[in-house]
Amino acid sequence: MDTQLKKGAMDLCVLSLLGRKDYYGYGLVQKISRIISISEGTLYPILRRLKNEGYLQTYFKESKEGPSRKYYSLTKKGKMKSIKLHEEWKEFTKKINKILKER
Amino acid sequence: MERIYQKNKQNFKGKMNKKEFLNELKEHLVGLSKDDVKEIIEDYEEHFKVGKKKKRKEFEIAKSLGNPKEIAREVRKELKKDKESSSFESGLIEFWVGVKKTSKDIYFNLKKEIPNAVNSLARLFKSGNKKRSSWKIFGTVLLNFILTIVWIGLLCLIFGLIISFGAVVISGIVTFLVAIFSLSMPFAGALTNLFLSGLFAGIGLICIGMIFIILFSLLFKGFVKITKKYLNWNKKMFRGEKNEKSK
Numbered sequence: 001m002d003t004q005l006k007k008g009a010m011d012l013c014v015l016s017l018l019g020r021k022d023y024y025g026y027g028l029v030q031k032i033s034r035i036i037s038i039s040e041g042t043l044y045p046i047l048r049r050l051k052n053e054g055y056l057q058t059y060f061k062e063s064k065e066g067p068s069r070k071y072y073s074l075t076k077k078g079k080m081k082s083i084k085l086h087e088e089w090k091e092f093t094k095k096i097n098k099i100l101k102e103r
Numbered sequence: 104m105e106r107i108y109q110k111n112k113q114n115f116k117g118k119m120n121k122k123e124f125l126n127e128l129k130e131h132l133v134g135l136s137k138d139d140v141k142e143i144i145e146d147y148e149e150h151f152k153v154g155k156k157k158k159r160k161e162f163e164i165a166k167s168l169g170n171p172k173e174i175a176r177e178v179r180k181e182l183k184k185d186k187e188s189s190s191f192e193s194g195l196i197e198f199w200v201g202v203k204k205t206s207k208d209i210y211f212n213l214k215k216e217i218p219n220a221v222n223s224l225a226r227l228f229k230s231g232n233k234k235r236s237s238w239k240i241f242g243t244v245l246l247n248f249i250l251t252i253v254w255i256g257l258l259c260l261i262f263g264l265i266i267s268f269g270a271v272v273i274s275g276i277v278t279f280l281v282a283i284f285s286l287s288m289p290f291a292g293a294l295t296n297l298f299l300s301g302l303f304a305g306i307g308l309i310c311i312g313m314i315f316i317i318l319f320s321l322l323f324k325g326f327v328k329i330t331k332k333y334l335n336w337n338k339k340m341f342r343g344e345k346n347e348k349s350k
Contacts, residue, residue: 025146026153039169042177044146049181066156070149 006038010046012089015055015074015082024061024069047072055081121151124165130200131175134192135182143178172197213251220244247337254330261323268315275308 013032017023023031025047029040050056055078060068074082119127125144132140147168154164168174176193223241282301 024149024153026150029150033167039167039173040150041147041168041171041174044143044150045174045177045181048143048146048178067152069153070146 006036009089010038010043011050012082012085014043014046014050015078015085018056018072018074019079019082022071022073024063024071026069028072050078054078118162119165120161121148121165124151124168124171128171128174130203131172131196132178133196133200135178139182209251213248216244216248220248243337250333257326261319261326265316265319265323268312268319270312272309272312272316275305275310275312277305278308279305281305 010032013036014028017028017031025044028047029043032038032043033040047056051058051072054075056072057075058070058072061071062068125147128147129140129144132143135143150168151161151164155161176197179193179196220241223244278301282298282305286295286298286302
């Protein structure tokens with residue numbers, strides 16, 4: 001799959017996963033990379049940018065297995081962005097499907 | 104010496120451990136603020152920690168994280184929205200990191216080679232002429248040492264030539280501009296021929312300079328290619344020697 005396309009969809013994936021529950025970095029990266037083949041390392045820069053843009057916030061929480069981990073959660077702005085991106089995605093795929101089915 | 108070459112070999116296979124990965128990443132993050140670098144490194148450190156808890160090996164984690172160079176490029180891209188300038192900057196930084204690494208390699212090789220040369224020389228005197236292999240090692244080391252010096256000299260020569268022809272181009276531009284400027288002066292009529300010749304001399308200088316710069320750039324490319332070939336050959340030599348010893 002085209003990497004550029006993948007990256008654009010990555011924002012939506014991250015935001016909608018975090019809409020359901022909070023993840024720590026490793027868990028989120030694993031969850032996505034298990035389904036979509038992407039270099040795991042390239043997800044952290046995306047997380048950083050989304051945080052800088054105010055869509056995500058981070059907090060530290062103790063884990064059962066030792067040191068505290070950095071958790072990511074959606075901000076209000078992030079929730080709105082997630083909804084907006086989801087709508088856009090649905091529209092976009094609908095149109096593409098329409099073209100693909102046309103004969 | 105064998106240890107260095109083995110270490111190099113490991114790097115070539117791309118099996119990095121945590122420390123190597125983080126160091127490489129840090130090296131490629133030059134130019135970012137200290138806080139940014141610290142935060143980024145911490146994220147990846149945590150990733151390694153959690154991964155190890157899940158019974159994954161360090162090199163596996165590093166492998167699935169991807170190439171540090173690419174990650175650094177991604178970080179830079181995400182930090183700046185203007186993609187073109189950041190990719191240019193990334194290119195420059197990657198070039199700079201490459202130069203730094205190569206010079207570091209040369210430095211460390213030299214540092215190891217000199218005591219090695221002294222050692223094999225000492226061994227040579229102790230054992231007399233009986234051992235041929237020590238002659239061989241000594242020969243290779245000496246050859247490498249001399250070649251390194253010659254290499255540095257040649258590199259400086261080529262760079263010097265490129266820069267000096269850059270100066271020729273600049274002088275051509277200046278001549279050209281001065282000629283144009285003086286043609287527009289009121290008293291130009293009497294000296295028009297002189298100014299015109301200045302104009303063409305300027306154009307000529309620019310062309311000559313450009314041609315030589317292109318020529319020497321090509322020469323530089325060839326030089327780099329030959330260096331790479333020589334390094335590969337050298338590696339093979341040492342590996343061959345190792346095999347001989349193990350027999």
